[in-house]
Amino acid sequence: xxxxxxxFLGRRPNATQDEIAKAxxxxxxxxxxxxxxxxxxxAALDDLAVALLGEAVEAADLDEGPAAEALRRLVAACEPVSxxxxxxxxxxxxxxxxxxxxxxLEIDARIVELFRRGRQSGEFGPDxxxxxxxxxFYSLVVGAAWSIQAxxxxxxxxxxxxxxxxxxxxxxxxx
Amino acid sequence: xxxxxxxFLGRRPNATQDEIAKAxxxxxxxxxxxxxxxxxxxAALDDLAVALLGEAVEAADLDEGPAAEALRRLVAACEPVSxxxxxxxxxxxxxxxxxxxxxxLEIDARIVELFRRGRQSGEFGPDxxxxxxxxxFYSLVVGAAWSIQAxxxxxxxxxxxxxxxxxxxxxxxxx
DNA sequence: ACACTGTGAGACAAAAACGTCTCATGCGAT
DNA sequence: ATCGCATGAGACGTTTTTGTCTCACAGTGT
Numbered sequence: 511x512x513x514x515x516x517x518f519l520g521r522r523p524n525a526t527q528d529e530i531a532k533a534x535x536x537x538x539x540x541x542x543x544x545x546x547x548x549x550x551x552x553a554a555l556d557d558l559a560v561a562l563l564g565e566a567v568e569a570a571d572l573d574e575g576p577a578a579e580a581l582r583r584l585v586a587a588c589e590p591v592s593x594x595x596x597x598x599x600x601x602x603x604x605x606x607x608x609x610x611x612x613x614x615l616e617i618d619a620r621i622v623e624l625f626r627r628g629r630q631s632g633e634f635g636p637d638x639x640x641x642x643x644x645x646x647f648y649s650l651v652v653g654a655a656w657s658i659q660a661x662x663x664x665x666x667x668x669x670x671x672x673x674x675x676x677x678x679x680x681x682x683x684x685x
Numbered sequence: 686x687x688x689x690x691x692x693f694l695g696r697r698p699n700a701t702q703d704e705i706a707k708a709x710x711x712x713x714x715x716x717x718x719x720x721x722x723x724x725x726x727x728a729a730l731d732d733l734a735v736a737l738l739g740e741a742v743e744a745a746d747l748d749e750g751p752a753a754e755a756l757r758r759l760v761a762a763c764e765p766v767s768x769x770x771x772x773x774x775x776x777x778x779x780x781x782x783x784x785x786x787x788x789x790l791e792i793d794a795r796i797v798e799l800f801r802r803g804r805q806s807g808e809f810g811p812d813x814x815x816x817x818x819x820x821x822f823y824s825l826v827v828g829a830a831w832s833i834q835a836x837x838x839x840x841x842x843x844x845x846x847x848x849x850x851x852x853x854x855x856x857x858x859x860x
Numbered sequence: 861a862c863a864c865t866g867t868g869a870g871a872c873a874a875a876a877a878c879g880t881c882t883c884a885t886g887c888g889a890t
Numbered sequence: 891a892t893c894g895c896a897t898g899a900g901a902c903g904t905t906t907t908t909g910t911c912t913c914a915c916a917g918t919g920t
Contacts, residue, residue: 649827680818
């Protein structure tokens with residue numbers, strides 16, 4: 511139920527409870543029986559989004575092996591939770607980093623650290639900051655989810671398109 | 686007035702008319718005098734967003750010179766309108782491409798064409814589709830605007846960070 | 861057959877947001 | 891000094907959305 515709600519709200523941030531209920535496939539009364547109000551629903555979605563993102567980050571073993579491989583694992587792990595990331599984005603791009611839940615800041619810090627260690631080891635270049643790369647990562651994951659949902663990209667390509675773009679950009683690699 | 690409204694709504698898609706009016710620096714009554722209702726305000730913002738994006742695309746001369754240089758010009762031209770792009774994104778990621786205004790489809794087609802000609806000329810690799818690269822471009826422009834607004838990135842770096850990431854990714858280039 | 865649980869539908873009250881209106885104020889032009 | 895215009899503030903009506911409640915129904919377990 512929360513998955514369907516996240517999918518829908520990620521695309522329709524202003525949806526009413528009635529619209530969300532229809533999208534999820536239950537009545538508004540039933541939605542209310544499960545979540546004590548719109549605020550409770552949104553809080554549950556946020557919590558789930560952060561929890562699932564945390565699990566994805568954990569599963570990706572960001573500290574292991576080459577940074578490029580870790581990034582690829584991270585992108586793959588984030589594919590199933592990309593609707594939740596889109597939800598986090600669409601509900602409020604007005605993030606106040608000082609007021610975010612600790613779990614989110616922990617996730618963010620670990621991804622920043624991945625880019626930092628890649629840069630330090632020389633695998634990644636010195637020109638782009640870890641903070642920007644982390645934000646770019648979020649943007650591309652959400653953008654890829656959107657592109658797939660819009661039918662402009664095949665869903666099987668998710669991991670490759672995000673990882674290849676982040677690693678190499680559009681310029682062809684020498685072979 | 687519309688600029689401030691777009692800035693605010695890009696970050697707070699659910700904002701009320703009262704909140705928008707405060708953010709813009711006028712009273713709700715005055716907002717109403719300028720725009721006949723919430724629907725009219727949102728329509729005006731959408732129209733302005735598409736118009737400004739169209740001007741940016743026009744100014745970038747996407748058909749001239751190397752595709753990489755055209756991309757750099759495009760990113761630079763889009764910096765001032767990135768809040769509007771963020772607004773288009775946040776108001777409805779539920780885009781129905783068949784129902785978009787012709788102006789938007791024209792803009793989208795021209796950016797897709799830039800990536801297509803870059804791929805065809807060999808400047809850009811064959812692995813990433815022009816459609817995905819166009820969506821990635823939108824995502825990174827919005828993500829960069831957000832990163833800057835959040836204070837995680839310096840605003841003077843906007844063009845460089847988006848362009849460098851799209852062209853080369855994080856992998857260091859041989860010098 | 862009966863009891864229990866969860867649900868949908870719809871009615872209704874409450875709250876939130878929107879739209880409209882009036883009045884006072886400030887500013888600029890004459 | 892006066893006039894016209896735009897605005898803010900706040901009141902008030904309207905609409906939308908939310909929250910609550912009741913009743914009927916279906917499914918499941920005993």
